[in-house]
Amino acid sequence: MTDSILELYVNDGLSDEEIDQQRATYGPLTGDVRELIQLALQTRVDADDVARAREHLAAAREILERDREDGPYGTRFNDSGRFRNWGNAAIGLRNAIAPIGGIHEDDDGRVWTDIHLGPVYEGPAGHVHGGVSALLLDQILGDAARISGYPGMTGTLAIRYRKRTPLGALRVEAKLDRVEGRKAFVVGHIADSEGICVEAEGIFIAPVWMVQQRDSFAEIPRPE
Numbered sequence: 001m002t003d004s005i006l007e008l009y010v011n012d013g014l015s016d017e018e019i020d021q022q023r024a025t026y027g028p029l030t031g032d033v034r035e036l037i038q039l040a041l042q043t044r045v046d047a048d049d050v051a052r053a054r055e056h057l058a059a060a061r062e063i064l065e066r067d068r069e070d071g072p073y074g075t076r077f078n079d080s081g082r083f084r085n086w087g088n089a090a091i092g093l094r095n096a097i098a099p100i101g102g103i104h105e106d107d108d109g110r111v112w113t114d115i116h117l118g119p120v121y122e123g124p125a126g127h128v129h130g131g132v133s134a135l136l137l138d139q140i141l142g143d144a145a146r147i148s149g150y151p152g153m154t155g156t157l158a159i160r161y162r163k164r165t166p167l168g169a170l171r172v173e174a175k176l177d178r179v180e181g182r183k184a185f186v187v188g189h190i191a192d193s194e195g196i197c198v199e200a201e202g203i204f205i206a207p208v209w210m211v212q213q214r215d216s217f218a219e220i221p222r223p224e
C-alpha cells in the first residue's frame with residue numbers, strides 16, 4: 001500500500017513555465033466541462049437539439065482522445081518543488097467534479113474556502129448531499145493538518161449534520177486542535193450565511209512510511 005501511493009509521487013521534470021502553460025490550457029477546459037455537467041442536468045432543449053449537441057460533444061471527445069493518459073493523475077512535482085494533485089476529487093484543477101477552487105490559510109492556522117455548490121451536488125431537495133459535505137470536510141480538515149505540519153491519511157472523520165445545508169454559497173473551515181503521536185486531531189465546519197450546518201472532527205494519521213518520507217522532501221508538499 002505504501003508503494004502504491006509513493007509510486008504516484010512523480011517528478012515529471014516540467015519547468016515552471018510548462019506548468020503555468022498547462023494550467024492555462026487545461027484549467028479552462030475543466031471549467032467548460034463543469035458547466036456541461038450542470039447543463040446536462042438543466043437543459044430543456046428538445047431531442048433534436050440534444051442530438052445535435054451530442055454530435056459536437058462526440059467531435060470534441062474525438063479530438064481530446066487523440067493524446068491522453070490512462071489511470072490516476074497522482075501527485076506530480078518538479079525540480080523547483082511545485083506539487084500538483086490536479087486529479088483530486090475535491091480540489092483538483094483538472095477535475096470537473098471537484099467543487100473546491102482554492103484554499104486560504106490564516107496566520108492562526110485556520111484553513112478555509114468559500115464555495116458555491118450548484119444543483120449537481122444535490123441530496124435532499126435543494127440541499128447539499130451529505131456525502132458531498134463529507135468530501136469537503138475531509139479535504140479542508142486534511143489540508144489544515146498538512147498545513148500545520150502534520151500531514152496524514154484520514155483515519156476517522158466524525159460528522160454531525162446539525163441543520164440542512166442549502167445549495168449555494170458556503171464557507172468550509174478547519175483548524176488543527178491537537179497532536180498525539182502520529183495523530184493530528186482537526187476540527188472544522190461548513191456554514192451558510194446563517195451559521196453552522198455541519199460540524200466535523202477528523203483524526204489524520206501519518207503512517208510510519210510517511211513519517212520516514214518526510215526527510216526526502218525539503219518541505220511538506222503544498223499541492224497547487
Ligand SMILES: CCCCC/C=C\C/C=C\C/C=C\C/C=C\CCCC(=O)SCCNC(=O)CCNC(=O)[C@H](O)C(C)(C)COP(=O)(O)OP(=O)(O)OC[C@H]1O[C@@H](n2cnc3c(N)ncnc32)[C@H](O)[C@@H]1OP(=O)(O)O
Pocket residue numbers: 005006009138139142151152153154155156181182183203205206207208210213214217220221
Ligand atoms: C510529510 C509528507 C512528506 C511525504 C510525502 C510522501 C507521501 C505523502 C502521501 C500522502 C500525502 C498526505 C496526505 C494524503 C493525501 C490526501 C488524503 C486525503 C484524505 C483522504 O481521503 S485519505 C483516504 C481515506 N483514508 C484511508 O484510506 C486510510 C486507510 N487507513 C490507513 O492507511 C491506516 O489504517 C492508518 C494510516 C489510518 C493507520 O494505520 P497505522 O498502521 O499507522 O495505525 P496504527 O495501528 O499504528 O495506530 C497508530 C495510532 O492511531 C490509532 N488509529 C489507528 N487507526 C485509526 C483510525 N482509523 N482512526 C483513529 N485512530 C486510529 C491507533 O489506535 C494508534 O493510536 P495510539 O498511538 O494512541 O495507540
